[in-house]
Structure formats: C-alpha cells, structure tokens
Amino acid sequence: MSFDTMSAASEDSIAEDRGYRNSLTKIEPYGIEHIPDVERHGRPRSQFFLWFAAGMNFPIVVLGFSAAYFGLPFWAAVLAILLAGVTSAAGMGYLSAMGVRLGIPQQMQGRGPLGFIGNLFPVAYVNVFAGVGWAAVTVILGGQAIALLTDVPFWLSALILMGIQLGVAVIGYNLIHFLQRILSFVLVVGFVFITIVAAANGRVVNTANTAAEGFNGVGGWIIFFGWFFSFIVAWMPFASDYSRYLPNTPGNRRGAGWATMLGNFITLAWMGILGTVLGSVTTASDSIGALKDVMGPWAPIGLGIVALSSFTQNFLNVYGGAISIQTMGLPVKRHTGVIFICVASYLVALWGQGGFNEGFTAFLNLTAYCIAPYVAVLVCDYLFGGRRTDRGLREVFDKSRKFEWGFVAWAVGVAASSPFWMSSIYTGPIAAAFPQVGDLSYYVGAAIAVGVYFATRRLPRLARGKAVAAPAGQETV
Numbered sequence: 001m002s003f004d005t006m007s008a009a010s011e012d013s014i015a016e017d018r019g020y021r022n023s024l025t026k027i028e029p030y031g032i033e034h035i036p037d038v039e040r041h042g043r044p045r046s047q048f049f050l051w052f053a054a055g056m057n058f059p060i061v062v063l064g065f066s067a068a069y070f071g072l073p074f075w076a077a078v079l080a081i082l083l084a085g086v087t088s089a090a091g092m093g094y095l096s097a098m099g100v101r102l103g104i105p106q107q108m109q110g111r112g113p114l115g116f117i118g119n120l121f122p123v124a125y126v127n128v129f130a131g132v133g134w135a136a137v138t139v140i141l142g143g144q145a146i147a148l149l150t151d152v153p154f155w156l157s158a159l160i161l162m163g164i165q166l167g168v169a170v171i172g173y174n175l176i177h178f179l180q181r182i183l184s185f186v187l188v189v190g191f192v193f194i195t196i197v198a199a200a201n202g203r204v205v206n207t208a209n210t211a212a213e214g215f216n217g218v219g220g221w222i223i224f225f226g227w228f229f230s231f232i233v234a235w236m237p238f239a240s241d242y243s244r245y246l247p248n249t250p251g252n253r254r255g256a257g258w259a260t261m262l263g264n265f266i267t268l269a270w271m272g273i274l275g276t277v278l279g280s281v282t283t284a285s286d287s288i289g290a291l292k293d294v295m296g297p298w299a300p301i302g303l304g305i306v307a308l309s310s311f312t313q314n315f316l317n318v319y320g321g322a323i324s325i326q327t328m329g330l331p332v333k334r335h336t337g338v339i340f341i342c343v344a345s346y347l348v349a350l351w352g353q354g355g356f357n358e359g360f361t362a363f364l365n366l367t368a369y370c371i372a373p374y375v376a377v378l379v380c381d382y383l384f385g386g387r388r389t390d391r392g393l394r395e396v397f398d399k400s401r402k403f404e405w406g407f408v409a410w411a412v413g414v415a416a417s418s419p420f421w422m423s424s425i426y427t428g429p430i431a432a433a434f435p436q437v438g439d440l441s442y443y444v445g446a447a448i449a450v451g452v453y454f455a456t457r458r459l460p461r462l463a464r465g466k467a468v469a470a471p472a473g474q475e476t477v
Contacts, residue, residue, distance in 0.1 A: 055267025064275020131321020
C-alpha cells in the first residue's frame, strides 16, 4: 500500500494541518491520526500537572483505606504504596515518552504488534470498558460527596458532574491540559488541609492487626501492593494520548517521561498514605463516610474537595474512552465518542453506587489483568519491533494487517495469568490453593507475554500481504 493511498483512507497516518495549535476554545480536530509536526506544541512540564491533578483524587484514598481491612501496620502499608508507586509510575513515564516520539495515541500503537482485529479485543475490553468504568467510579465518589453536603439526590449530582466533564472532554486536549494545571494548585491546597486535619485526628499503628477481617500476612501485603500498582497500570493504555502533541525532540521525550513519572508517583504516595491514616481512625465502613467522620466540623470543605477532584480524573477518562472507540474503527468523530462514554458511565454510576468498595477493587483487578500483558507487548514492539521507523508508523494504519503475533503474546499472557487471579468475581485455582502468596497475576501475565513475544517475533507474519514500505530517506520517525 502506498503512502498516498493510506493518506486517502478513512484514517490518515499523517494528518494535515488543521490550525489547532494552542487554542483553548476550538474543538480538537484530531482523533487517532498522527499529529503533524506543524501542530506539535507544548512543554514537557504539562505532563506533570496533568497527571498530578488526575492523581489528586479519592479512588487512591479508597485503596489506602483498605490497609485496615488487611490489618497491615502503617510502615508496611507505606512501603507497599511507595514501591508500587515508583515502579508503576516509571512505566507510565516511559509510555508518555513513546507518545512524544510516535505522535499517536497509546491504543493505536497496539495495532502494530497485534494487528487491527487483534487490537480490538484488548481495546474493546480494556480501554472502552475501563473508560466507562473509571468515569463511573469517579462520578460515584463525587456524587456521594455532594449528596452528603447537600439535599441534592445522587442522580442529579452525578448528572451535573458528568455534564461538566462532557463539555471539557468534547473541546479536548488543550483545554484539558489548561484546566488540569489550574486544578493542580487548587487541589493541593485542599488536600493539604485534609491531610493536616486527618493527621491531627489520626494515629499511626505500627503493629499488625491479626484480628482484621482480611488479615493474610505477607499475602495481604502483596494484594495491597498490587492494588496500588494496578491503579497506575490502568492508566497505561492512555499515557501517550496526552503527550502526542509535544514536539518530537530528545529533550521533550526525556522531560515528558520524568514529568509523567513524578506526577503519578507523588500523588499515589500522598493519597495512598492519607487513605491509610483515615482507615486507622474511624469506624465508618466506607471511605467517604470515614472522611466525613475524621474531618468533623470541617467535613463540608473535605467533601467539597472530593467533589472537585472528580473532574481532574474524569476529563481523562472520557477523553481516553472516546479515543478507544475510534481505535476500534467505528466511524464516529472523537466528540461523538465522548458523548457515548459519558452517557454509558452515568448509567453505570446509577447502577453501581451501592456496594461500591468491593465492586471498585474487583473492577480494578480485572482491568489490570488484561492491561499488564498488553503494555508489555507494546513496549517490546516499540523497542524491538521497528515501530520507531516511518514504515513501522504506517503499519499502524494498515487495516489489512488483521492479526499479528503480538496478539498471541497478549492472549497467552492473559490466559496463563488466570490461574493466579484473585478477585471477588473469580479466583483462580493457584490463587485459591496458595492465598498466602497474594495476587501475582499482573507479573505472571506480563512476563509470559514478553516470553511469547520474543519466541514469535522472527516467525513469518500472520497478516497476509506485504509490509508497508517506507519512502527512501524517511526511515526514522
């Protein structure tokens, strides 16, 4: 397939100049296309503010709250949070740098190693499902906070939150970055206040509570670690979405990587430790109720901050979910996809507001089980599959490549990890037989996917037809 033919296809590989630049009010005209050099703009520090604001959010506090369920001593909980944060945030940083170089969304990169049809499976479940699910999670928490503050019923408060988030996500990339930067400063003040009040009323317990309902020794620590690790893993299919407009220079790639890593790590550590403190000083059965108890007369301020923080994460959830819909090849504009994700997540929030905590961790687990092998294949393909060349970029937009060996690596990784799954929805036989070792699914799935990738990478391609050839002298991106 020639480059001219590909440019005339429904999905352009290199999009034309549409005059988007730094506009905050113009609806973003690009979806899954490669961002042309003329439209590249911004600075790497924008990645810090974007992910820092997204992390200043109550779902991470919910995870920290669960340390009391496992009976973990404070020092053990903090160690798990810090280790999970630094390892997963480093992965996010690398994926963000990939976006600067390739100029396309993370999920589109999956078409390279998996093929067009092969990529539909993880995108349909992992990304569309995750976009809807995460948006619903955040709306539930924000809606519950507003409901505790006012007499507004949950259905209305959730509708208001979702309506604002829809408007911002429709306008797109530039406005999201602008608002995330502003909300970073606002939420820092709010969460510093919440942290001070929680620390003043809280206590640090450095002994294990063997009578805790979920106490499982080292296994409980591994599960707790895995929840924090998987929280950032769940963001990984979207990392490049928010860095793909940056000019492709070595300095910007390094800067975006470090800024993304720091933004994710700092907030995961801060919010996670805050949740651990909240869980140790209250008898409330849910994290929002615990916050209200700990804040005392300051509860309205704390709940208001939680409601405000729901925006920073859901701007990304609904935007990324819309990119997922386009990646699947559906003939819709990006802003139409945003509307679909918002409506679907609002309905899920209405359905799932009861029994939230258990459903949240189950959703987090099942999503990460599929994402970990997917990300492992993407990184291997980026490093060893020639994706950084002009030819490799064009292959991403070639729909005639239905399946590639990367799909086999991903599928085998997911299937092989299933005996290790540990979830309220499904527990695998190995996890059931050895609960004391905790949940090892993410690591097993990723390791096996990498092994299968290298075992198959030199085999004949699964896709029929010749690979897309690059024009002479344009071999590197």
